[in-house]
Amino acid sequence: MNESADISGKKPFIGAAMLRREDRRLLLGQGQYVGDLELPRMAHAVFVRSPVAHARIRSVDLTRAIAAPRVVYALSGIELARLLPTIPDHQVSLPGKWRSAVKHQILNPQQALLAGDKVRHVGEAFAVVIAESRYAAEDAAALVEADFEVLPAVVDPERALKAGSPIVHDQFKTNLIAELSAGKGDCEKALRTAPRRLQRRFYHHRYAALPIECRGVVSEYDARTQSITIWSSTQVVHWVRREVAATLGMPEARVRCIAPDVGGGFGIKGHVYPEDLLVPFLARKIGRPVKWIEDRHEHLMCSCHSRDQIHDVAVGFDDDGRILAFHDRFLTDIGAFNPIGSGVMYNTIAHLAGPYRIDNFFAEAKVVTTNKVPNAPYRGAGRPEAALATERTMDLIASTLGMEPAEVRRRNMIRADEMPYNVGIVYRDGEPIVYDSGDYPAALEKALGAVGGLDAFRQRQAAARGQGRYLGIGLGCYTEGTGAGPFEGARVRIEPSGKIYVAGGSCPQGQGMETIFSQIMADTWQVDPDDIVITLADTSAIPIGFGTVASRSTVTLSAAIHHASERLREKAFAIAANMMECGIQDLELRHGKVGVIGVPNMEVTLGAVARAAAPGWDHRRPVGVEAGLEETYYWEPPTVTWSYAVHAVIVDVDIGTGAVKLDRYAVAHDCGVVINPMLVEGQIIGGTVQGVGGGLLEGFVYDSEGQLLTGSLMDYLAPTASDVPDIALVHLQSPTSLNPLGVKGLGEGGAIAPPVAIANAVCDALAAFGAELNSTPVLPEQVVRIAHQGVLRSSGVVS
């Protein structure tokens, strides 16, 4: 058993591998996901989605669909435009400090809830049918007739920028919808004067989060109170509430959004989708609950994809391998819309320098619309792309100079004694990027050690070559800003029963937050975790919340809980002091009670304090202390705290079949203070395996007309248990001073480095052929081509 904490106060729960509170219901089949909800008189919505990438909608005929058996209602985007104005700008707002520090120009194409003028990607919905069952709705959806004027599709993002290209959003007269840049030093000059220079193109391909539960929305309108409830498989309930209120013209107080059990998110459920707004609109319109559950085919062609960046890097360095200048112009294929604006692109810019000392730096992002599924954050969110550019560059410097790739990294890494280290550009929150703590070179050595050591590997590699086998080692190092603002909220209340209730704005999808926050609360209040009652992902539990994206929840909600609890403890002590007629300074928390220090029997239970705090006759509050025992606190982090890791992988490449076998894999990581090591390992291994999928298996492929060729799980390959090796983990702990518990985020980290670590390892294995794999994923056909045709430099956009 993993239970290692107790409530005697000797062993804290923070740091213990406490088993999960969430498990029981999920293991018994009693979890409740959106798809499991059944409401009286509920009707079922099915969307009619575009079969072509780009077309003007001339007309949509719903006559046959509406006449079909058991159909309740049908609506086209053309009609919807008359019933409901286009949704307001729902992108994450940019902080003023960022806007003044970063050169930027952003156009924001807004997506109609149902396409009315044009369809802009295969899978974009242009009509919806509601029926008594999903089967009947699907039958009727097939009867919707649309007259499309098919337009040439914009598929290649570079061609999209050339004169004469078709335009995705006519009003902009260009497909270039955003440009951002940031830098430090004099990059151009440093590049010109560097003893050595290297230029390469890197392409990080398009893939996606692929939670096993697709998205889904259920909504019910209550005419009596004119209020609406939305159950959505989302990571951001408060954002959904805000958008629904704005779209439907309702007070936020009359809109409630709940995310019940959510079957994985990984970022793909981290923003508001048209269906989140349209399903509540339809529920109000027809006066019945409406349910929409996305099927897997829809998921692959309308839930957001991610990555898809082309980087043109120029690096200047000296004969010792020290980087003098790093210059990167990159282009993001954002698809038909840009749901969260500059986020992913600026994330890439902010993470390009990684763990390295780079005095002259420049990065510029161009964001291009095409007729593909919109591109939005997925675990890593711009960082895997940055890691590909930077970490392939490190290996190319090494091969140019005939050095070990690890040695080039050692020479450029920021040392522990240089912390805190100011990188010289600002983060997404507009604050200067300052790496707050860590030991990057130590992580590098530990990761190498965990795969058996570099020298031992080189001997093994040489011996294997003698037997005709191709082994290679690859590294992927990164830094990651975590726990991003602007805020998170916590509400803490002590009940008359003595139970302590906590509500937060975070929204879990399997991370084990009910466990993590009960551990934190148990230590904060010196009670048993079972005495903690937790509500997350429900807007009725706390008025303002941000949600679970960007490796932020443990960091931001733990701090909000800490501060709310501090205030509440002061109040509880004031009342307890009044009850026991002693001084506040003499009090301590002890196993669910407030006691007088040094006097074992002089104590009152927290429940008694709550009863004494209640409004009414015979309360026992001192004069001036308000009734109730509840505090709400919104914590605004000063800026992000920096996690980091080094991934090391050894591959065994079969040049006959092209198969890349992962022989050993190790991750040395640092997420500051660990709340629950069992859950930390689960997050890192889960993230790493997603990255392995991106490095070797997963990818969206479009043809030249914008048809998605990977629309099922038979074409889109996710890793299975047989595809992944055991992963060795090495934990480093550098607490941060930026939040009360010293924690750093780690949800995304694992997924950042695997694609580039694998690419580097395969290049190392095939060094004899002069191979350069500068694009992801690494595919068997590329390996075979390298082995049979000699030098290959992959960087082309696969489309």
Place this chain on the structure above:
Amino acid sequence: MSELVSVALTVNGTRRQARCEPRKLLADFLREDLGLTGTHVGCEHGVCGACTIHFNGEAVRSCIMLAVQADGADLQTIEGLAENGTFHPLQQAFHENHGLQCGFCTPGMLMVALEFLRLNPQPTEPEIREAISAVLCRCTGYRDIVRSIAAAAKIMNKNNREATA
């Protein structure tokens, strides 16, 4: 829409009967007509394995079978694994070894593992990995699922030895 047909079967030891369209998928029938929502639907084309149940003792994907095919059959779903609220050793092992995160693939994973351990009570790690390749998990990276199944095998073998001793 066609005429409704009657489907009578045994689920988790209980006789159940309901009327549905002949085209109704078994997974939908279990979830919607019998209210057994523990069986999850992840892809509806027989790849992800989340909907796996036991059909006359054999693991099958209920999203690519019709309810009418189950007429007269004996089914077991996730809801039938625990006895009176006490975890089956496999469930207990998943709990103790962090064999689940979001829980969406978990019912399918458990039903696949249950059949696998019956056929192969003392599996090696590669054998476990191959067996559960029938179910996609996106959260765990599989390590802790593999450990859970290995741990369950030990407990179940010990229980079997004690039962036969």
